[in-house]
Amino acid sequence: MATDFVTRYEQASRYFCDLVAQIGADQWSAPTPCSEWDVRALVDHVVRGNLAVVPVLDGIDLAELGRLDIARPDFDVLGHDPLTAVRRSVDVAVEAxxxxxxxxxxxxxPAGDMRGRRLAGLCFNDNLVHGWDLAQAIGVDAALDPVLVEAAHAYLAPVAGSLPRRYFATAPEVGPTTDRQIQLLALLGRDPRAWKRSA
Structure with a gap:
């Protein structure tokens, strides 16, 4: 199972890279379903998360992690070539x-001490769902790979209540549904139908 989540993490991350390649020059300041982030801030967040995998797996403590350049809001992790930055961040995380x-x-x-396999699961979920955020923001097909959705939901559903709520918005009321993607997004504080209406 652990190895599967590393594989899923890479698949979700490559999907995110493919979406970054589709961002139009005028879309970097577009809003996203993450209300506090525009497109550039969303991509910035994913790159920082990928880059943090290496020191976290190296055993760095939280105080030291907070002093790294990637923890500084003023440190530019995207530079003039965000697509290359995203791809490189995935490469180093997968290698780690x-x-x-x-x-x-x-x-x-920051979500608590955990084994590396759980970290892989969290990173997989993060990159997959932020892929949905980005697809919505730039107006491309936001249907996620159903195999990845099933894996993400199976991982997250049992642990969602134990994760710090600062990481997620309140789960919306989406009503009875068998759509696994909607169920997954709701666990992570997203209602695709509501966001589409307000976009």
Missing amino acids: FARPGVLDTVVHH
Whole structure:
């Protein structure tokens, strides 16, 4: 299962990279379903998260993590070539997750101490759902890979209540539905139908 989440993380991250390649020059300041972020801020967040995988798996503590350049809001992780920055961040994270033993190692994360395998699951979910955010923001097909959606929902549903609420908006009332993508998005504080109406 752990290895599956590393694979899923890479798949979700490559999907995110493909979306970044489709961002129009005039879309970087467009709003996203993450109300506090425009498109550039959303991409910036994903890149920082990917880059943080390496020091977190290296065992850095939270105080040290907070002093790294990638934790500084004024540090530009995208530069003049955001697509290359995103791709490079995925490469280094995937390489870090592939190191022997890291999935069983306890690491320190703002969401709490956890084993590397759980970190892989969190990162997978984050990049997958932010892919949906980005697709919505730039107006392309936001249907996620159903295999990835099932894997993300199976991982997140049992633990969503134990994660700090600062990471997610309040789960919306989406009503009875068998649509797994809507169920997943709701767990992460998103209602695709409501956002479309307000976009």
